Amino acid sequence: MSVHHKAASINTHLIAAMTQAGAVIHYLTIRGVSVKSVILHNCKLVIRIEHHPLCEQLLKQGQADYITVGKNAQGGFKQGAFMKGGCKVIWSTSLH
Secondary structure: OOHHHHHHHHHHHHHHHHHHHHHHHHHHHHOOOOEEEEEEEOOEEEEEEOOOHHHHHHHHOOOOEEEEEEEEOOEEEEEEEEEEOOEEEEEEOOOO
């Protein structure tokens, strides 16, 4: 594969990922959820949001979960997470 074709292929994947992110951000926006950031690494999307009642609703329905992401003397740092439209959506449990 030539360098040009490889770049075009990567760009095509990035465009598809951004389209996915746009759809998920729209879904969150119409529900009143504030999006803080979008991270794209190796064409995998992570959308960070403000804590919102939707988070609690999804947790109760079993559609979201808590993930331990670090520890200090007081215990573990958790973040909530769920998948939507091929994107991982996360929120902090300590900074809301």
